[in-house]
Amino acid sequence: MEAHSMSGHVGLTGEDVGDHDGFRKHQNHHQDIIDVLQQIMAITDENLEEAQARKHALNYHKMKTALFDVLCEIKEKSALSIQGVQEKDSPDSHLMRLDNMLLAEGVGGPERGGASAAVVAAAAGGSPDDGTLEHAEYKEKLSQIRQIYHAELEKYEQACSEFTSHVMNLLREQSRTRPISPKEIERTVAIIHRKFSTIQMQLKQSTCEAVMILRSRFLDARRQRRNFSKQAVETLNEYFYSHLANPYPNEETKEELAKKCCISVAQVANWFGNKRIRYKKNVAKYQEEVNVYAMKTSGDVASVSSVASSANSPATPNSAFCYTPDGKF
DNA sequence: GTCGATGATTAACT
């Protein structure tokens, strides 16, 4: 602050470089330099009060406001129009994508991540209650990431606002002695915010990556794979082998089987897809299964009554046990 | 640690 008032003082006096002829010019320059040097030396002799007083006097000089306005106007007109520096669109949209993702993962928002994590888990797999152990671990790790993220974000925001207000105060202070329009302050603030937002973006990016890694480790459907319960497999196999001639359950049947097996319709479709192809690939290997389920559905009704009765519900008409182990679909 | 079984994913096809 003091340094600035000093330079201002020197600049004012050093400005009266008249346009004389060439011979005198050299001498004048020389004289100027000596003057400036003397003034600089004089400054060290000045005490702070004197300097402040002079600054005060300058600030409240009756011509000051008028001159200042003119200076501002000149600057506004001559300044290289910085407003052409429109920030690029891509980082903004990129930031928005990251924000959306963090929000979706339950990291970005103010709420706890539990609910959305459950949604993610349900969408990925469908196994409703198993894997709670890993799920808990996942949630814990996610909340860890969340904590770190929010702590960092807060730190950045605080640093940003601190720095911004500092710069603004500085500029406001300086605007009393040099022409700085509020617009310029605004622009500077915008620049600061942009700089900080790139840091923020890096934070968000790395958080996203961490979440992705975590997700792939805990919630990826393939990793989370659990074998269906014995009963579920029984039900599915029963339908399959009792409809071996055409093992293609329609949507309704799939829904029913899904409900019975406590799995999703998609999982039923997966199961039938896998079963069909694997059966077809090696009929001999499944011959035993064919026999077992043929026995079950035709003979031993009592032992599998609950399963069989549900499999033979009205929506799945299996009046004919037309299993034809010829491998043709 | 290996290996077959198994559920999920994917591209290509109809």
Added chain:
DNA sequence: AGTTAATCATCGAC
């Protein structure tokens, strides 16, 4: 849209 076929990744028994 729904399937097939190949493939991936994990499970579970040994």
